[in-house]
Amino acid sequence: MNVLDPHTITRHGKRAIERCLALSRISEMDGGILRQYLTVKHAEANQQAARWMQQAGMTTWQDEVGNQWGRLASSDPAAKRLIVGSHLDTVPNAGAYDGILGVMLAIELADLAHQQSVELPFHLDVVGFCDEEGTRFGATLIGSKALAGDFNANWLELTDEHGTTMADAMTVFGLDPLKVQDAALDPTELLAYWETHIEQGPVLEAQQQAIGVVTAIAGAKRALVSFKGRAGHSGTTPMHMRQDSLVAAAEFICKVEQSAAQCSNSQVATVGYIDAKPGAVNVIAGKTTLSLDVRAQQDSELDQLLHSIEHHAQAIAEQRNLTLEWQWTHAAAAVACDQHIMQTFMEACARNDESIALLPSGAGHDAMAIATKCPVGMLFVRSPGGVSHHPSETVVEEDVARVLAVMYSALAIQIAKTQETYEPVTHDDVALAAG
Ligand SMILES: [Zn+2]
Missing domain, CATH: 3.30.70.360 (Alpha-Beta Plaits)
Structure with missing residues (x-):
């Protein structure tokens, strides 16, 4: 894979931020951001994300629980799947980046790979989860739990504040509540799940770090x-x-x-x-x-x-x-991030002259649900002021470009590892962090 010039990375990082802001306008709330599961705004956000995925050369589909997918396919139809994503739903009066940034960066990653005509030994599947926050029905991680085969059929009877059941909301949305279980992934097809997310806490900022490699979800x-x-x-x-x-x-x-x-x-x-x-x-x-x-x-x-x-x-x-x-x-239960993926991320940081910060996630994420089915890894982007779940939640533009560069390098490393052509770069930082 070609090394990308900094201008390209900057442009794509900037676009990821612009798209987060564009999605923030697809909201159920006047003067604030709210996008809940199985609403008209959920459908609109999925459609918008699908258009961007298609522009990045991906085929797109929505699964049985309402997650939005895009695939940059390997030439080998039987290849495994590297899933990269996060969630597209929000809490009430949310910021623009929690979850959304991870999906937009995954699309930029696919777009870069597409433009570079990268030969993929696995399918690069981008996912935008439908409900991580649990704002509408109280159950959290609905989209990722459905993929893990852990969708609880009792959830269909949960009601929102207007008394609408999840089953009825699904029908109105165009989904069949009896087919939700079909969203479950086949673990034998999976290579790994990667998620980039804003830190939502003050640790990276205090350490003057732009990017963190997550060790575990608490x-x-x-x-x-x-x-x-x-x-x-x-x-x-x-x-x-x-x-x-x-x-x-x-x-x-x-x-x-x-x-x-x-x-x-x-x-x-x-x-x-x-x-x-x-x-x-x-x-x-x-x-x-x-x-x-x-x-x-x-x-x-x-x-x-x-x-x-x-x-x-x-x-x-x-x-x-x-x-x-x-x-x-x-x-x-606590979920440990996969050691091999952490190594890939650490080496990707080193290749981009990023010093390596390892930190746990105190908040829950979709990765915890997926971890029951395949290895998971997470990258954190610094949250200015540690602010999240609030309209003033933000990111540093340069940080977003930097994490995209790390994701691109991680993809290159993962390709080499899958093709068994991988040669580790001996780098003091990597050795130090790994030890
Ligand atoms: Zn989130």
Whole structure:
């Protein structure tokens, strides 16, 4: 594959950004961005993405769950599939880049390969997932889970805020709810899945890095934790006779923060919600419920941290003569990114004189769903201010061109690896990062 001149890369990077902005105008919201699953705007976005895919030399189709696809075909019809993409749906009042940028960059990658008449030993399949955020029906990763064969048939009965079921919305959209399972991929056809995404956090910016190679997508567990004591009059109950659930909760929140801060591998723990009952200025809180969200790169680390947090909760409850209740609300296992893909990405960074930053993803992504069927790898692009899920979410124009250059090099490396003509470049950075 030819080395591309910087002007070409800059032009394509710029166009990826322009297209994100163009898609942001396909919105259900006045004055903001919202694109939900199975809406008219979802259909419009798919059609627009399909036009751009066709201009990049791809054949296009929409699958049974509503994901948009484009293929730059290998001359070998039986070749495996390298899938590159992200999601096209958004949260309410979203930014223009979360998910979308990954799809637009995948199209630019295919366009570059097409223009260079690159001989592909695999099909280069670009996917725009239909629903990652779960905004309309509450279930997340619908598009990627359908590909993984993990679409839950019960989801068809989920309703949106107007009472429309997912099954009915599918029919209106032109899909057959009885055929959703047909969107599942055949794992024997798959080579890998690559996803480029904005970081949505402040780490790369703090490290003055444009690009990061993702090591793992963090696993998460969530619970509602309740301390139960006794409500009482704030004026008449002496301090030593109280069973104050809110003070216990305050103590617990500090322990949650300390426990995660003492961990050494990017573990995080958050209390983001608190509800004190009865909730009056002159009443001691009898019951306080708070949310707990804990994430870690490895399940064992997650369990360790949770164990420590549970231990603190128990000790606080005992000391204050309260009862403690746990209600588990969510669990997702950690997903490791594939070592070989990480190596490919690191070498692609090195070839473009990018220093290598390795980091975990604290947020969930489509890659986690696909990881049950094939190796996955992710690249992160710096998020200025760490801002995401907000209209001021943005990217640095130069960063986008730089990550596109890395993706193009990664494609060249992957082609060589597949053709078994690959010769590793010995590069200090690669060796260092790999070690
Ligand atoms: Zn996203």
